[in-house]
Structure formats: structure tokens, C-alpha cells
Amino acid sequence: MTSTPNPSAGPAAPVRRIRRLPDRETVDRFALHELLDAELVGHLAVVAGGVPVVVPMGYARVGEHVVLHGSTGGGFALRAASTRTPVAFAVTSLDGLVYARSLFDSSMNYRSATVQGVLEPVPDDEADAALLALSERLMPGRAAEVRGMRRKEVAATRVLRLALDDVVMKQRSGGPSEEPDDGEDHAAWAGVVPLVRRWAAPIASGLTPPGTPVPESVRALTTAQSPPATLDEASEPAA
Template sequence: MTSTATPAASARTTVAARRVRRLPDRQTTDRLALHDLLDSELVGHLAVALDGVPVVVPMGFARVDGHVLVHGSTGGGFALRAASARLPVVFSVTALDGLVYARSLFDSSMNYRSATIQGVLEPVSADEADAALIALSERLMPGRPAEVRGTRRKEVAATRVLRLALDDVVMKQRSGGPSEEPDDGEDHSSWAGVVPLERRWGTPIASGLTPAGTPVPDSVIALTTRNAPSDRLE
């Protein structure tokens, strides 16, 4: 499942970024910035046109090397149909980092990072399925796979992992305060600035069938107590 971006892929990324017309100064082709965004968010939106009808579904995902991994049921689902028909899809991920309060509604904005990935979903081969499911689980619930029973064969058979190459990507981002100048004609006695958005995990709640006094597992403790400013999700 290892994959790295080829020179051709990097070229496509650059070409894709040049399609940005609105506020092109906010575009970036920095691969590390893309990886940071994908590694700090847990949910993206997968879009495809099926039978002439647009469909968009939020999905948990994980980045593994040069691909985004998603999964679904082998019993159906639009993602599997899109992969089987080799239809072009779009996968979008956005992180909202704060609201930007300017001295007018027109100039107010958001601090954000967003990426739109275009391509064709590829099924992960059967011999890679276990590793792919573990990679997804480790991304969404770090450390949890080692604490629970192994995945049963029928569960693996009922699940299909798909991947989308990070070859054709458009990424935009904004940071910093409101656009302002000393001579912009605005009343500077009116407050302007940024309200950062911070997220954190809450106190774990045991299920109804979990016996009282059952210790909270290490993976949950690690998730709810970590405090790393570089992590967008705390």
C-alpha cells in the first residue's frame, strides 16, 4: 500500500491548483500542508454523479502515503458503484480554524484550510484489505485495534476499502487577521480581529452493557487527554 507522488502526479497537482480563479493567492501546492490537513481531519465529503444525479456523502477517511482511504459495505453503496464504473469522483476536506471579524460584513471572512481531490476510486486488493482496515481504524481511533478482538473473516468480506490517489488536488487556505490598512477609511474604534475555533474530546461515556467500574482503555485515555497544539483535533 505504499505509494509516493510521481513527477507526473506533482505536475497534475500544480496544474489543478492553477484552476483556482477566486482569490488565487490563497492556493497552495505545498504537499506537506496537504498532508497536515488530511492528517488532522477525520471526515471528508465524497461526491459523484450517478445516473445524472449528484450525490455527496460525508465519510471517515485516512491518508496512507499518497492515497486517501475510505470504506463501505460490499452490499451496495454509491462509492462502490462509482469504483466499479470507474466514474470520476471528488473528495473534499475542510478545516475551519476561526472566524475573521472585520469592520464590515463584506470584509469579514474565515480562516480555513481546504482540499479538493479529483480522481477515480480504486478497490484495495484482497491481500491488502486487512492492513487497510487497520490503517483506517488507527487513524480514527488510535490504539484501539490492539484492544479489541480481531476482525472476523465475514466482517472483512462485508467491507470494501477504496482508495483515491492524491494526484489531482486543489488546496486553498487562509490565516491571519482581517484585511485592514491605516488609511482604509474604516472606523478603527470598532473591534476587529479573529475568534479561533478550538475543538476537544469530551468525557468518555460507557455503553449501557459495560459493567460499572470497567477501566477506560488506554486508547480512549490517550485520545481525551492529549494536548498537542499542532493537532487540530484535540
């Protein structure tokens, strides 16, 4: 599959292409932003000391970057940033299971993206805003309800980002592959079982006094019918 880069859709499509089922590849920038804004955890991969390492991490998309944070006390992510070692960051959403009339033809509905590049430290004058954006993505509104970060905590935290320049995205949607004359027994059920996720009722910590009201940030999260808003207007589709 080949595609012509759209200057209005962000950085050009990468040289790497999907070879297995290439028709499922997409270079739609809005679809990429929608996926990254809907998920909370990705997997960061790097080769450290000759050994492949993969670690799940919370993240946020801020504009055309994925923002992560690490400890200044160590960690392979910071070492990779300091040595400009190439990394990969993958995010996947499982949207449903596809039940066909054979196990071979059964599948999943999903959206997945892999970003490759070099981690870079967020400049000091942008680090506080990036860290707040990460907090607001994971726990919207919580920063205004709790104490601010102490100087020691700030000093122990390093904010990193990965540009969305080299991205491959693949997705599948819809029902099972079937035709009226495919020779299958159509009396056997086939279809899709969508996967729907939601937040359950909050559980207070052991040291929270009985009767303490559930804060607005938690109530908003557990009653939300859709993912939190994106962090900028770059995800909005063109009119």
C-alpha cells in the same frame, strides 16, 4: 496563479486552478498532508444515475492516497469504483472566524482541499493493512483492545483508495484586511476568534459494567494535546 512543480514535493500540480482569490491556493505537499492528517471526515461526491450524490465519510491518508471503506452489499462508492466513474473528495478545516469592521470584509480562516480522480479497490494483499490504518487514524490503539474482525465482517467490507494526484488546496490565515488609512472607524473591534476543538470526557455505554476502566486508547485520545501522528514519514518537512 501559476506554479512550477517541485519533483520532491509529490505529483505535479493539477491543470485546474483556483480562479477566485487565486493567491490563497497552495501546492505545498506538507500543508496538504497536514490538513488530511488533522481531519477525520471528508465528503465524497459522485454523479449516480444522473443525480449528484454527496456523502460524508471517515477516511485516512496513507502515503499518497486517501483510504475509504464501504460495504460489499452496495453503495454508490463501490459502484463508482467498479465503473471507474470520476469522483471528488473534499476535506475542510475551519480554523477561525475573522471579524472585520464591515460584514463585507469579514471572513473565515480555513484550509480546504478537493481531490478528483477514480476510486480503486485496494489490492487484497494490502486491504488488511489499509483497513487497520483507517482504524488507527480514527481510533488510535483501539484495534489492540478489541476482538479481531470475523470472516463474515471482512467479507462484507471493501477498502477503496483515491490517489492524491489531482488536488486543489485553498487556505486563508491571519487577521482581517486593514490599513491605518482605510477610512474605517478603528474604535470598532476587529480581529480573529480561533476555533479550538477537543475531545470531551468519555461516556460509557449502557451495557458496560460500572467501574470498568476507561481503556488506554480512549484515555490517550481525550488527553492528547495534538492530532495523532501521521501514518508515514511522507508528511515530514525536509530538513
